[in-house]
Amino acid sequence: MAATATSVVVPATIDRKAVFQRYATYAILFGVVVWLGVNLIHAPAQFFSAGAEGLNNGMLYALIALGYTLVYGIIELINFAHGDLFMLGALFSGFLLTTVMGQTTSTLLGWVLLLVTLVATMAFCGGVNVTLEFVAYRRLRRAPKLAPLITAVGMSFILQFIGLKWNGSTPQQWPTILPEGSFGFGGFEVDYSLLAVVAVTVPVLLLLKWVVTSTRQGKAMRAVAQDQDAARLMGVNVNRTISFTFLIGGALAGTAGVMYQQVVGTTAYNLGYQMGLIAFTSAVLGGIGNISGAVLGGLLIGVIQGFNDGLPYGFHQKWSQTVVFTILILLMVFKPEGLLGRPTTEKV
Amino acid sequence: MSGANGVTETREPMLELDEIHVYYGNIAAVKGLSLTVYPGEIVTLIGSNGAGKSTTLRAISGLLPVRRGTVTFQGRKLNGVADHEVVRRGIAHSPEGRRIFPKMTVDENLDMGAFLRKDKEGIAEDREMILELFPRLRERISQKAGTMSGGEQQMLAVGRAMMARPQLLLLDEPSMGLAPVLVDVIFETIVRIREQGTTVLLVEQNALAALEVADRAYVLESGSLKLHGPADELAEDQEIVSAYLGG
Numbered sequence: 001m002a003a004t005a006t007s008v009v010v011p012a013t014i015d016r017k018a019v020f021q022r023y024a025t026y027a028i029l030f031g032v033v034v035w036l037g038v039n040l041i042h043a044p045a046q047f048f049s050a051g052a053e054g055l056n057n058g059m060l061y062a063l064i065a066l067g068y069t070l071v072y073g074i075i076e077l078i079n080f081a082h083g084d085l086f087m088l089g090a091l092f093s094g095f096l097l098t099t100v101m102g103q104t105t106s107t108l109l110g111w112v113l114l115l116v117t118l119v120a121t122m123a124f125c126g127g128v129n130v131t132l133e134f135v136a137y138r139r140l141r142r143a144p145k146l147a148p149l150i151t152a153v154g155m156s157f158i159l160q161f162i163g164l165k166w167n168g169s170t171p172q173q174w175p176t177i178l179p180e181g182s183f184g185f186g187g188f189e190v191d192y193s194l195l196a197v198v199a200v201t202v203p204v205l206l207l208l209k210w211v212v213t214s215t216r217q218g219k220a221m222r223a224v225a226q227d228q229d230a231a232r233l234m235g236v237n238v239n240r241t242i243s244f245t246f247l248i249g250g251a252l253a254g255t256a257g258v259m260y261q262q263v264v265g266t267t268a269y270n271l272g273y274q275m276g277l278i279a280f281t282s283a284v285l286g287g288i289g290n291i292s293g294a295v296l297g298g299l300l301i302g303v304i305q306g307f308n309d310g311l312p313y314g315f316h317q318k319w320s321q322t323v324v325f326t327i328l329i330l331l332m333v334f335k336p337e338g339l340l341g342r343p344t345t346e347k348v
Numbered sequence: 349m350s351g352a353n354g355v356t357e358t359r360e361p362m363l364e365l366d367e368i369h370v371y372y373g374n375i376a377a378v379k380g381l382s383l384t385v386y387p388g389e390i391v392t393l394i395g396s397n398g399a400g401k402s403t404t405l406r407a408i409s410g411l412l413p414v415r416r417g418t419v420t421f422q423g424r425k426l427n428g429v430a431d432h433e434v435v436r437r438g439i440a441h442s443p444e445g446r447r448i449f450p451k452m453t454v455d456e457n458l459d460m461g462a463f464l465r466k467d468k469e470g471i472a473e474d475r476e477m478i479l480e481l482f483p484r485l486r487e488r489i490s491q492k493a494g495t496m497s498g499g500e501q502q503m504l505a506v507g508r509a510m511m512a513r514p515q516l517l518l519l520d521e522p523s524m525g526l527a528p529v530l531v532d533v534i535f536e537t538i539v540r541i542r543e544q545g546t547t548v549l550l551v552e553q554n555a556l557a558a559l560e561v562a563d564r565a566y567v568l569e570s571g572s573l574k575l576h577g578p579a580d581e582l583a584e585d586q587e588i589v590s591a592y593l594g595g
């Protein structure tokens with residue numbers, strides 16, 4: 001009897017909660033649309049330049065967020081050192097391109113060597129990330145979750161210290177190959193930097209998607225993410241697969257590092273802290289462990305930030321972080337698994 | 349080593365465990381177990397809960413290290429071989445609790461079973477053969493494995509192990525949680541697998557059914573060998589039946 005009674009009551013409460021969530025989501029979306037609409041009508045030029053700026057940042061967030069999400073997806077570790085790896089990538093890029101190869105302006109040779117720098121930085125950051133896993137995290141794979149987590153925090157400090165010695169304690173200005181300025185496009189101004197970031201990020205993301213869905217290594221990654229022992233029984237080399245995942249995550253952070261160094265032109269030893277935190281937030285927003293989610297989360301946060309900072313009717317830059325984290329908290333309340341995450345944490 | 353019940357075996361053993369000890373931390377789960385499997389046999393390993401049956405299979409596939417003793421497979425030493433290399437040597441393991449990849453489809457799971465194989469034609473053949481054995485899997489071929497029923501997942505786990513085209517198949521409680529009709533299907537399948545030339549080492553809760561299909565049996569108690577012999581003789585021994593087989 002009791003069973004029948006509850007079976008009537010339970011669906012009703014679930015329904016009410018779902019309905020409430022749906023209307024709350026609609027209300028928030030409606031508010032956002034109104035806010036954007038008012039700004040678009042009032043200042044269309046500003047609207048598009050703010051959106052483009054946001055997209056630009058969003059792609060960097062996405063690249064870094066992928067490193068968090070890939071590693072979490074495969075060994076359930078939040079790699080706190082990942083933001084600092086991005087910072088080292090930015091330093092390495094400036095160091096290699098300007099200090100070593102002496103490129104300071106936008107010449108043909110400069111562009112070619114920028115491409116060389118991109119590849120070298122991807123390899124450098126990938127290598128550092130693989131090393132971190134090999135010397136530290138691997139040993140702690142069977143330890144309680146807190147041990148690798150604290151180790152990652154420690155690694156973050158070590159990388160920051162290297163950055164401090166390398167970069168100096170004050171921000172460093174670099175000459176860039178990417179030209180400043182913008183070109184007209186259908187009546188709007190588009191920065192060259194956005195073009196360059198799109199030209200690099202989009203192919204890199206497509207390549208990643210292909211690796212994960214269609215290659216043997218990708219298959220091995222998904223198998224390890226779902227069940228390590230079962231993957232071993234299939235003949236998957238789990239250690240190598242985890243190394244490979246760190247390699248990819250590091251290479252993506254390196255890509256973001258080069259882009260940042262070229263677009264912003266300034267590096268600082270604590271660069272990884274804020275960028276890393278926002279990228280991690282993006283990964284959580286999209287559903288940690290989910291690749292498309294990390295990209296979506298990064299772009300979303302970038303664009304929201306861009307609009308908030310650049311629109312005439314907004315909270316402007318000083319509230320930037322507040323707005324981002326308010327959105328995160330709201331989302332976590334209504335959809336704790338993230339935008340694309342499944343209730344049972346979707347992995348790789 | 350001599351074969352079952354003093355009958356001298358002239359064949360070369362396929363798998364030989366010699367006094368192996370397997371530990372979880374400091375706790376010994378298998379203590380000095382010796383066991384032999386000959387080519388073409390179905391051998392069953394039975395014993396009560398916690399006796400060390402699954403531990404033995406995990407040690408053979410390299411998921412757990414063998415602390416003392418040796419594992420020999422087809423004349424080559426197997427302990428110390430990396431876990432992911434064991435399947436390349438010809439041993440596939442359908443583990444306890446199925447352990448299918450829940451977010452992959454049935455097809456992708458079968459594909460994972462053939463992860464190390466390069467012979468496209470052979471893989472396609474085996475896939476077809478497995479889908480013949482388990483028509484249910486064919487019906488569910490594009491379904492995410494995690495959303496299937498327990499019985500369907502069990503068939504998938506067995507099928508996935510067979511996709512490696514192993515010489516030796518380790519099955520850990522393949523009839524677990526299945527309806528009686530499906531239990532029969534599984535045991536019939538095991539016999540058919542052997543007819544196709546695959547040797548089987550079978551761990552079972554359902555000891556009476558296991559003894560029916562097996563040639564020989566080993567009875568494990570608290571990590572040590574209690575006795576072994578031809579399966580039909582063990583099945584008739586009243587003492588064994590009441591002590592270990594719940595009869």
Ligand SMILES: Nc1ncnc2c1ncn2[C@@H]1O[C@H](COP(=O)(O)OP(=O)(O)OP(=O)(O)O)[C@@H](O)[C@H]1O
Pocket residue numbers: 372375377395396397398399400401402403404444553
């Ligand atoms: N991961 C583990 N850590 C510590 N001890 C373990 C672990 N797995 C198994 N054991 C212990 O090792 C012993 C043997 O376990 P095992 O799983 O091999 O038993 P089994 O014979 O397969 O039993 P069942 O029929 O219940 O599956 C048990 O005492 C068990 O408690």
Ligand SMILES: [Mg+2]
Pocket residue numbers: 401402403444
């Ligand atoms: Mg068991």
